[in-house]
Amino acid sequence: MSLVDHFSEALKPHYSEALTYCRSLCARFSAEEAEDVLQQALLKAYEKFNTLRDPTRFKPWLFQIITNEFHSVVRRHFWKRFLPLEFPATDDENLPKMPPVYDRAESDETKLMLRQALSSLSDKERAAILLFEIAGFSIEEIQHIQQEKSASTIKSRLSRARRKMRRRMTAQESQRLHTTTFKPLIGDIEHETLQLVAKVNIDGRLD
Amino acid sequence: MRRFNWWRKSTSTGDWTDSKWSSYWSALKNDDHRASFDQTDAWLRQVSAYQSRMNESSLKRRTFPMITYIKSHRLRFASLAVLMLMILVACTMPVEQEDIVGYVLSWTVNDTPEAANRLVTHFDWMDESNLSVSHNINNGQHSTMYLMNAVGVSAQQAELWRQDLESLSQVSEVKMLPLQETVTRPMYAAALKSVFRIEINTQHMSSSDVVAEMQRQLEAAGIHEAHVEYEEENGERRMRLSIPPQPEREGQQTIVMSITDGESNPKHGQNAYSFSLMLHDGDLEGKSEAEVQAIVAERLKAQSLQNGGEWTGTEEGQAGEPQIVVRKGDHVQIETISSSTGNEGQTVHTEEVRVFVGAGAEDTPEPELHITQELIDPAELKGKTDAEIKTLIEQRLRDAGQNPDDALIEVDNGKIKVELRQEKIIQK
Structure with a gap:
């Protein structure tokens, strides 16, 4: 078996999760940009596959590469605002382009709401909660992937991310209720109760 | 289990139950991308084939980008290396410079040694430790020749001493010779030595002050009789400096002038002076x-x-x-x-x-100084052979306290030349 066979075999079980993780991580990016991140991450993983000593550690290793590649793309975007440099053509640009893997038009409302909530998080918070929820990594594994010194950093990061998402998603739910086509009747107990619940969820208090 | 307990604790607030939270994430987790795996796998194989097509040199280029860069710009790097080498050689290559390190004054007193000695000690600038004396008797007439090695003395000072000596009637043949030495220095040191710098901060200085300061600096540097003109018209300043030939500063032609207005730190000029001293x-x-x-x-x-x-x-x-x-x-x-x-x-x-x-x-070769002196009256030589004349001269030298072996005596068909090498003047 060649190297590409080995790599393909190792990638296959985690392929779907890796793509979902990458797309959610790039929640603020377009599908094309998310595909660029994924392509670079897969290329790096393939080129460095020989250096992976323990094949059982393939999944955290792959997700770490995706995370690092995402951070490097974010950094590149940041510096491009100040240094709009034209880089000379490299050999990598002649590499075959990865085929499209993400839907260009997402229609699922729940996914859209979740991605919007994710985009309100910081990059590290988003990576932490996605690694926890989608990839199913433990706190220790996330600590290793995010190269943090203590597990409590990851715990507080996850807690903060969850709180932010909950607030954002509650607000989105409330907004959705307001914009619904349902026309409330005066004295409609159910409607008034829903409004009250939404208000409490948003403000945390009842006037 | 540990993960579950921690998560349950952090999600048990508000109306966000575990099930509601999970339902949101399930929507995302249920995304199935497996259908595109075959495409991705095919792409990876294309990449693998592309990389294997890359030749060894391009792989090396990726592995050693600095070596590749240097190789691709080898002409530029080679010319840079040659330039650096030339600068290094230019800075360290020894060059010879002629330095005037002082003056030798020579004079003759036509009197007895005692009287001549009294006359000489009359001057307070006379340094007997640097004095070389040779006494001659010619037809019963005494004459004493003096040589004074005045190292580190300026031309102006030596000229004053010469005039002092000429003012005495008993003194004749007063000569002033520059004492030059060939000094070997690195090229950069030679260039530095040939530069004379004038720096003046003109803040709070009138035109006449600037001229006076410039003349003072020129005098201090041994440049005499320089003519300085300084004019100010409609806010424009003009300065003209003319320097007559300075035999004392031969070979030091570069003058750097820096005149600044406004606040600046005090300037420091440097007047380096060097010479060589021989010891046994x-x-x-x-x-x-x-x-x-x-x-x-x-x-x-x-x-x-x-x-x-x-x-x-x-x-x-x-x-x-x-x-x-x-x-x-x-x-x-x-x-x-x-x-x-x-x-x-x-x-x-x-x-x-x-x-x-x-x-x-x-x-630093020893300066050569030859003093010629007539020891014998031509009348004494009549009827004598060359060998007899030479013997007579040697005798006269011994009478004058000189070692004939230190003298160069040439007698050729009655033409006589005697030179005393004054080595001790330098090796004193």
Whole structure:
């Protein structure tokens, strides 16, 4: 078996999760940009596959590469605002382009709401909660992937991310209720109760 | 289980139950991308094939980008290396410079040695330790020839001494000869030495003050009779400097002038002066560095090398103390530095003396000085052969206290020339 066979075999079980993780991580990016991140991450993983000593550690290793590649793309975007440099053509640009893997038009409302909530998080918070929820990594594994010194950093990061998402998603739910086509009747107990619940969820208090 | 407990605790607030939270994430987790795996797998294989097509040189280029970069710009790097080498050689290549290190005054007193001695000691500037005396008797007439080695004396001072001597009626044949030495220096040091710098801050200075300051700096640097014009018209300033030929500063033609307006730090000018002093080889045998320093200090003191003819002393830490900067066996280079503060503390003149001792002085050839003197009246030579004349001259030299072996005696068909090599003038 060649190297590409080995790599393909190792990638296959985690392929779907890796793509979902990458797309959610790039929640603020377009599908094309998310595909660029994924392509670079897969290329790096393939080129460095020989250096992976323990094949059982393939999944955290792959997700770490995706995370690092995402951070490097974010950094590149940041510096491009100040240094709009034209880089000379490299050999990598002649590499075959990865085929499209993400839907260009997402229609699922729940996914859209979740991605919007994710985009309100910081990059590290988003990576932490996605690694926890989608990839199913433990706190220790996330600590290793995010190269943090203590597990409590990851715990507080996850807690903060969850709180932010909950607030954002509650607000989105409330907004959705307001914009619904349902026309409330005066004295409609159910409607008034829903409004009250939404208000409490948003403000945390009842006037 | 540990993960579950921690998560349950952090999600048990508000109306966000575990199930609601999970339902949101399930929507995302249920995304199935497996259908695109085959495409991705095919793409990976294309990448693999592409990379294997890359030749070894391009792989090397990726692995050693710096080596590749240097190779691709080898002409540029080679020319840079050659340029650096040329600069290095230009800075370190030794060049020879002629330095006037002082003057030799010679005069003759047509009188007995005692009377001549009285006459000479009349001048307070006369330094007997630097004086070489040869007494001659010609047809019963006494004449005493003096040679004074005035190292470190300016041309102006030597000229004044010459005029002093000429004012005496008993003194004849007063001559003033420059004492030149060929000094070997690195090229950069030679270039630095050939630059004379004038720096003036004109803030709060009138035109006449600027002219006076410039003339003062020129005089201090040994440039005499310079003509300076300074004009100000409609806010424009113009300065004209004309310097007559300076035989004393032959070979030092570059003058750098810096005149600044406004606030600036006090400027420091440097007037470096160096010469070589020969010592006997035996002077250094078995001597420690401190002892060598003491010997050099004594020699320098004897020759009054410092500004104004005053040696500043040899005590530790005092300015002017000779410092051995190079010593390899008996090759010694000694440097002394004495500083004197100039006008209003703005200008510092530094005097630097380098002493080469023993074999280290090979690069600084001993100055040759030949003094010719008639010892015999031509009337005495009538009827004598060349050999007899030579014998007579040797006898006369012995009478005058000279060693005939130190003299060059040439007698050719009655034409006579006698030269006394005055080696001790330099090796004193």
